[in-house]
Amino acid sequence: MTVINLKYSDGLTELNIPDKNLVGILNPEDMEGVRDPLREVRNALDNPIGSVPLKELARGTKNVVILASDITRPSPSHILIPPVLDELNEAGVSDEKITIVxxxxxxxxxxxxxxxxLVGEEVHNRVRCIDHDINDCVYMGTTSRGTPVEVFRPVAEADLIIGTANLEFHYKAGYSGGNKSLLPGVCSKKTIETNHVMMIKPGTMPGRADGNPMREDIEEAGKIAGVSFIVNAVLNSHKEIVKVVAGDPVKAHREGTKYIDRMYKREIEEKVDIIIASCGGYPKDINLYQAQKGLENASYAVKDGGSVILIAECREGLGENTFAEWMLKAKTPHEPVEWIQKEFRLGAHKAAVICMVLERVKVYLISSMDDKLVKDIFFIPARSAQEALDRALAEYGENAKVLVLPYANSTLPYTE
Structure with missing residues (x-):
């Protein structure tokens, strides 16, 4: 018997798993943060991937836009942007010709x-810093998948666009970073919604860029809008920079994803009957909206008809109003998947994504939520992870295979 302690809320929950059933415990493996983050950015700029140096691209330009992430993202813009500004200045582009969006x-x-x-006081005082306005966008073309590329006017009018961001898994677009700083970053509501509806298409999943329709649409949009260069930081779970990549928006992005994969992607031989997934405790399991990441990752390792045991306290319940509304009004798990195709709504999109998992597998939820609420949203309530495991083992038989994800929000199991 293997005894495992998994994070739940602010504490731990204990689980006894028969050795003959346990096929593995998958943990992420963080890389260490670099000692000198600014030097790492300069090094990336000196060695661009698939592109001429930024200095060369910037020569003779009169209107440069640097795209930066908003406050909801962990992108270290205050570290990424100063060396970019220095590079632009060296190319003869003065601060007055630069806008951060x-x-x-x-x-x-x-x-x-x-x-x-976000950018640091010195940068904020040096160059113009503005927010994207979703209602002031201009049409620049249409992708081959039919997404109209409508871009914030100051970005559309720039003669050089540089994207900055952090790189991590994205639950449907494969990874963050790259041209995602353009779409959804600085596009219109129509553009964002047309692209986001692709999340229900085959191939959209975390850790997959090539052959992912949502990511490929984003990259085509970046090309149409003219994003020329990116500077992306790969962060570990402590939000420290482990690598910076710069250069071509696709080639540099793909190089960066290798570091994410090394830390958080874990290969398994085959899908299992039962997967036990802890989101990693508080605050990652604060509500079901956040715990969705762990469920999504776990879903890639479980057989159709299998069971996921999701350990997430959800002290704040479902977590997001539109998400809660859709989960509670649905009479079957398929309804939100249908609804999202007719009307894309932010928040509700995660209801559709969760319901796609619920259509395929059983999900036991170990949480502090009321049993009736848990049943109303198509999950199976259980008082403990042990109770859920015992029930699942009884269902799948003595040879059932069990896999454990102690940090499911940041661990992606995959089969070749």
Whole structure:
């Protein structure tokens, strides 16, 4: 018997798993943060991937836009942007010709203090820093998948666009970073929604860029809009920079994803009957909206008709109003999947994504939520992970295979 302690809320929950059933415990393996983050950025700029140096691209330009992530993302813009500005200055581009645009997507606007915090006071005082306006976008073309590329006017009018971001798994677009700083970052509602509806297509999943329709659409949009160069930081779970990549928006991005894979992707021989997934405790299991990441990752390792045991306290319940509304009004797990195709709504999109998993597998939920609420949203309530495991083992038989993800929100199992 193997005894495992998994994080739940602020503490641990104990689980006894028969050795003959346990096929593995998958843990992420963080890389160490670099000692000198600014030097790492300069090194990336000196060795661009698939591109001429930024200095060469910038020569003779009169209107440069740097795309930066908003306050909801962990991108270290205050570290990435100063060396980019120095490079532009060396190419003869003065600060007055440079604008930093914060990509808000659907999110709220920043306060001036927040903008200062994102890029640092010195940069904020040096160059113009503005928020993307979802209602002031101009049409630049249409992707082969039919997404109209409508881009924030100041970005569309730039003669050089540089994207900055952090790189991590994205539950449907494969990874963050690359041209995602453009789409959804600085596009119109129509553009974002047309692209996001692709999340229900085959091939959209974390850890997959090539052959992922959503990611490929984003990259085509970046090309149409003219994103020329990216600077992306790979962060570990402590939000420290482990690598910076710069250069071509696709080639440099793919190089960066290798570091994410090394830390958080774990190969398994075959899918299993039962997967036990802890989101990693508080705050990762604060609500079901956040715990969705762990469920999504776990779903790639479980057989059709198998069971996921999701360990997530959900002290704040479902977590997001539109998400909660859709989960509670659905009479079957298939309904939100249908609804999202007719009307894309932010928040509700995660209801559709969760329901795609619930259509395929059983999900036991170990949480502090009321049993009736858990049943109303198509999960199976259990008082403990042990109770859920015992029930699942009884169902799948003595040779059932069990896999454990102690940090499911950041561990991606995959089969070749």
């Amino acid at each position: 914060f990509g808000l997507g659907y999110h709220r606007k920043h306060t001036e203090d927040e903008k200062k915090r």
